[in-house]
Amino acid sequence: IVYLCGKGDSSIRYFEITSEAPFLHYLSMFSSKESQRGMGYMPKRGLEVNKCEIARFYKLHERKCEPIAMTVPRKSDLFQEDLYPPTAGPDPALTAEEWLAGRDAGPLLISLKDGYVPPKSRELCVNRGLSVSRRKATSETSSDVISRLEEELRKLQTVVQELQKRVDRLEDTVQAK
Helix, strand or coil, rough: EEEEECCCCCECCCCCCCCCCEEEEEEEEEECCCCEEEEEECHHHCCCHCCCCEEEEEEECCCCEEEEECCCCCCCCCCCCCCCEEECCCCCCCCHHHHHHHCCCCCCCCCCCCCCCCCCCCCCCCCCCCHHHHHHHHHHHHHHHHHHHHHHHHHHHHHHHHHHHHHHHHHHHHCCC
């Protein structure tokens, strides 16, 4: 489902996207009296699954923030698996080091059957130190790179000066004619 809302508008239109033509189907529209100045969207993990809530918006007015819940009318209070497939959880699939090394992975999925329960605590692990040999290698490599870049800059400045002299000569030739 795609929800369309705009600043200054007072409605939210929603459409279903399908894999067969026509690919976009109009579903319905939510209207209110006041126009919105902005809109926020609640992630799936924050929805009330026992009320069949499929989306929640926070409509920003001039002086207040109004929650707007989109629900699917169902008679049962039981968990509706067709409405809540496994969704992306809060934990990353890769560490920063793994991602920088070129690995790729899909999100770690969680079930919303019992509602979302956030983890009790998250530990932040920071690796502060580099070994002395690695620091030296890095600084030597950096100085080599800087030297190479400085040399390339000098060569480019020489080329620019020669081209400027050539342009000056061509301008003099054109003015003489």
